[in-house]
Amino acid sequence: MTTDKNSPKIPLGSGSYDYDALKKAGDDAIAKHKGDRAKAEDAIADAVDKANRSPSKDADPRYTPGYETVKRKGSTGETETIQVPVAATDNEADADAEKAAAPEPQPRSPVAAKS
Amino acid sequence: MAWNHRSRVVAVAIAVQAGAGQFQQPNPATDLIAVASATNTHDAITAADPTATGTVYESNRVFFGKTATIGGTIPLRGPGGAQPPALGAWAPGRILAAGGWAEVRKAAATNGAVGAGSTTTAIQLANTESAVDGFLIGAPIQHASVGAGFQQTSIVMAYSGGTTTAFIPETLGAVPANGTNYTIPAYLSYIQGTLSGAPVYLSMSIWRDKKRYDYRDLQPSSIAFNVPVANEANTSFPDMTFQGKALIQAIVDDASPALSSAVLGIPVPPARGGKFYLDRVKLGHQQLGFTTNYTVAGASNQNQASGQDNYDILSANRQVTMDINQMAVADFDFHGREDAQTKMPVLSTWGMGAGNKFGLVLPSVCLDPFSPGDRNGYVSITGNAYVTEVDKAAALTIWW
Numbered sequence: 131m132t133t134d135k136n137s138p139k140i141p142l143g144s145g146s147y148d149y150d151a152l153k154k155a156g157d158d159a160i161a162k163h164k165g166d167r168a169k170a171e172d173a174i175a176d177a178v179d180k181a182n183r184s185p186s187k188d189a190d191p192r193y194t195p196g197y198e199t200v201k202r203k204g205s206t207g208e209t210e211t212i213q214v215p216v217a218a219t220d221n222e223a224d225a226d227a228e229k230a231a232a233p234e235p236q237p238r239s240p241v242a243a244k245s
Numbered sequence: 246m247a248w249n250h251r252s253r254v255v256a257v258a259i260a261v262q263a264g265a266g267q268f269q270q271p272n273p274a275t276d277l278i279a280v281a282s283a284t285n286t287h288d289a290i291t292a293a294d295p296t297a298t299g300t301v302y303e304s305n306r307v308f309f310g311k312t313a314t315i316g317g318t319i320p321l322r323g324p325g326g327a328q329p330p331a332l333g334a335w336a337p338g339r340i341l342a343a344g345g346w347a348e349v350r351k352a353a354a355t356n357g358a359v360g361a362g363s364t365t366t367a368i369q370l371a372n373t374e375s376a377v378d379g380f381l382i383g384a385p386i387q388h389a390s391v392g393a394g395f396q397q398t399s400i401v402m403a404y405s406g407g408t409t410t411a412f413i414p415e416t417l418g419a420v421p422a423n424g425t426n427y428t429i430p431a432y433l434s435y436i437q438g439t440l441s442g443a444p445v446y447l448s449m450s451i452w453r454d455k456k457r458y459d460y461r462d463l464q465p466s467s468i469a470f471n472v473p474v475a476n477e478a479n480t481s482f483p484d485m486t487f488q489g490k491a492l493i494q495a496i497v498d499d500a501s502p503a504l505s506s507a508v509l510g511i512p513v514p515p516a517r518g519g520k521f522y523l524d525r526v527k528l529g530h531q532q533l534g535f536t537t538n539y540t541v542a543g544a545s546n547q548n549q550a551s552g553q554d555n556y557d558i559l560s561a562n563r564q565v566t567m568d569i570n571q572m573a574v575a576d577f578d579f580h581g582r583e584d585a586q587t588k589m590p591v592l593s594t595w596g597m598g599a600g601n602k603f604g605l606v607l608p609s610v611c612l613d614p615f616s617p618g619d620r621n622g623y624v625s626i627t628g629n630a631y632v633t634e635v636d637k638a639a640a641l642t643i644w645w
Contacts, residue, residue, distance in 0.1 A: 139377070139378045139379050139636075141438075141439065141441070141636065142347035142349075142436055142438045142636075142637070144342060144344075144345040144346060144347055144438050144440065144442060144443075144444040144445070145342075145347055145348070145442070146332040146333050146342070146347070146348040146350070147332070147347060147348065147349050147350070148332065148349075148350055148352070149349055149350060149351035149352070150351075150352070152349065152380075153375045153377075153380065156375055156376065156377035156380060156406075157375060157376050157377065160376045160377065160406075161376075174377060183332045183333070
């Protein structure tokens with residue numbers, strides 16, 4: 131296969147992508163890191179991840195609020211992107227306090243529901 | 246008796262789960278897939294009780310639970326309509342998503358002017374196309390030099406973002422002239438990725454007349470495309486066959502829903518009047534197959550009720566099968582290509598009408614030895630090939 135070895139590649143993984151959004155994300159990443167192939171490919175990987183419209187992505191704990199994206203060197207020396215939990219904040223502590231103060235939801239009686 | 250259930254009354258619906266273990270009830274209005282056949286077999290997970298019974302007989306086995314093997318054959322019919330459906334809306338594509346195929350949707354056709362430097366195997370696209378390598382793999386591309394009518398479309402097998410050059414898996418009769426127009430039509434493409442990220446889990450409902458079987462956490466153990474040429478001697482259609490492992494969610498009484506006339510009104514297009522190219526040479530053939538077999542398992546985990554985590558795809562292998570008409574060595578030298586392990590593309594296109602035109606492209610395969618045989622009185626040569634690429638090794642494309 132013949133491709134330009136100097137152009138950054140696009141890793142799609144498995145997901146659902148809108149063509150125009152994916153094109154813009156890739157081209158923006160290249161424009162931002164012009165001449166630096168490694169950085170551009172990292173940026174494209176992030177952009178592709180953001181462009182993924184896979185329905186299951188939002189429910190994936192790696193993408194829920196409270197997690198952040200970090201880069202690290204993998205075992206083979208490749209840079210990889212992972213999601214890690216961010217440290218607890220005051221807001222989270224407040225949310226926990228609110229949750230503790232709220233009344234417990236009562237289970238609905240199936241008998242009452244039928245009548 | 247009126248309560249007997251009829252085996253021909255079958256319907257299958259499939260939905261993408263929000264996450265592992267989260268059953269998503271398929272909706273008969275939006276999630277039905279038009280299958281030719283479906284299988285759902287239930288298997289026991291048991292362990293032999295080693296206790297001696299004081300007789301010749303073994304102890305009763307200990308029942309750990311049940312698992313299911315789900316399968317089906319889907320005659321390949323596109324979604325039809327005026328433009329590609331929303332992302333994730335073409336139900337058969339959800340099986341591909343679960344198998345690690347990325348879905349790309351281009352909503353509208355775009356035109357551009359061919360630049361200088363095209364060849365009979367590469368089209369120089371406008372400099373406004375993507376700067377990302379590989380971006381257009383699987384994209385349909387149309388130009389007057391590619392052909393006429395349905396055959397005016399080829400599928401991009403490789404793409405250079407630095408030069409905006411689209412490489413096609415066929416050899417054109419003439420070089421596309423500088424300044425002439427090309428079109429990238431609206432399309433829906435499924436591109437086999439690296440499975441580096443976790444693919445989606447599927448929920449599936451299979452109705453057998455008045456009973457519905459629900460499954461969750463389906464992961465495919467195989468996905469196969471079979472594209473037989475249709476003619477007098479062979480009247481079969483291209484299809485996609487899948488099999489997978491799943492967990493039983495529920496079995497309930499529920500009447501089988503009928504497929505809508507909107508789906509049934511889209512004809513299943515036969516593979517004829519299209520294209521078949523191997524190593525960019527137009528060849529007569531009878532069949533092209535592409536199968537991906539996955540190893541699916543769940544990691545041990547005592548904290549789980551089932552003693553294991555959700556199913557994962559652990560490994561996969563891919564195989565191409567071809568049944569080709571024997572031809573002169575001067576026209577196509579199989580023997581030489583086998584010995585040299587030449588990397589070559591495969592292209593198959595067929596279809597009928599907007600949203601029902603298919604292309605299957607394998608950008609790079611190498612051949613196992615092919616052997617001569619008989620097919621309806623003609624000499625055929627059949628054999629296997631293997632994809633050489635890890636990423637974007639195959640694309641199934643539907644265009645409008």
